[in-house]
Structure formats: C-alpha cells, structure tokens
Amino acid sequence: MGRIVCLECENGDYRKTLRIGTGQKESEKDNIINFFATAHHPAIHLAYEKDSGYSFSHYPAFCRACSDYITAPVFETMVGSYSDRFIGKTDCGDKPDDIQLIYNIDTEELLCPICKGRLTPKTQGYWE
Ligand SMILES: [Zn+2]
Ligand SMILES: [Zn+2]
Numbered sequence: 001m002g003r004i005v006c007l008e009c010e011n012g013d014y015r016k017t018l019r020i021g022t023g024q025k026e027s028e029k030d031n032i033i034n035f036f037a038t039a040h041h042p043a044i045h046l047a048y049e050k051d052s053g054y055s056f057s058h059y060p061a062f063c064r065a066c067s068d069y070i071t072a073p074v075f076e077t078m079v080g081s082y083s084d085r086f087i088g089k090t091d092c093g094d095k096p097d098d099i100q101l102i103y104n105i106d107t108e109e110l111l112c113p114i115c116k117g118r119l120t121p122k123t124q125g126y127w128e
Contacts (some may be wrong), residue, residue: 001056002127005105007069007119011113016058017071017124020105022057024128032056035073035088043084044075053078060102067113072099 002021002044009015025031029048033041047054051096053080058071073088110119 001013004124006122006124006128007105007110008122009115009117009119011112011115011117014112014119015112018060018069018071019127020058020060021127026056026121028124031038032073032075036075036086036127037088040086040088043077043086047075047077053057061090061099061107062102062110062113063090063094063099063100066092068092069102069110069113069119070094070099072096072101074101 002019002023004017004019006015006017029044033044036044044054046052055076057074059074061070061072062068063070069092070090070092072090075086075088077084087099087101090096090099102110105121110121112119
C-alpha cells in the first residue's frame with residue numbers, strides 16, 4: 001500500500017502532494033518494468049527470475065532541474081552483499097541524474113523551493 005503525503009511550507013507559499021510507496025498491482029513485474037529504461041530491464045528480469053531479493057517503490061525526491069519535489073520509481077536488487085539501485089522515469093520528466101532521492105520523508109529536513117522555509121510532511125491517505 002502506498003501513502004499520500006502532502007508537503008506544506010511553514011510560510012504557506014508551497015504545497016505539493018506526492019504518492020509514494022508501492023501500489024498493490026506493482027508486485028507484478030509487468031506493471032513496473034516500463035517505468036525503467038530498456039538498459040535496466042535485464043537486471044530487473046533477472047531479479048524476478050532468481051527471486052534473489054528486490055524491492056520496488058515510488059520514492060519522494062527533489063529535482064534540481066525543475067526545483068521541485070517529485071516522485072521517481074526505484075528498483076533495488078540485493079544479491080548477497082551486493083546491491084544495485086535503478087531510478088526510473090521521474091514524474092516531472094527530468095533525468096534521474098538531476099534528482100536527489102529522499103530516503104525518509106518524515107525525518108529529513110526539507111526546505112521550501114520558493115522561500116527556503118521548512119516543509120512539514122502530512123499523511124493525507126493511502127493508495128492501493
Ligand atoms: Zn524535474
Ligand atoms: Zn515556502
């Protein structure tokens with residue numbers, strides 16, 4: 001189940017709703033593979049085939065190209081002590097190189113892209 005989080009600036013000039021986490025349908029490989037560039041498909045197929053440990057989630061992120069908070073699909077594989085992470089197509093359309101993933105939206109300090117004030121994350125609900 002995914003979570004709907006609203007980021008609100010303490011100064012009231014910015015508000016953004018993000019759908020983060022994983023939906024129910026996204027446990028299926030076919031439903032997530034197209035979020036990722038073709039170059040990453042073999043590694044994703046392999047992770048499912050070998051069932052070697054993987055996770056998929058929509059991460060919140062800050063995009064430097066559009067100076068905004070966005071979400072990006074992220075696939076992580078874990079094989080023994082080796083892990084790899086692929087960032088898929090961002091919801092703003094900018095390149096994954098331009099974004100910085102937010103690993104914990106509840107504890108990281110997030111600043112307003114407009115006034116640099118503090119943003120507070122509020123859970124608005126959940127999505128399937
Ligand atoms: Zn962007
Ligand atoms: Zn602000």
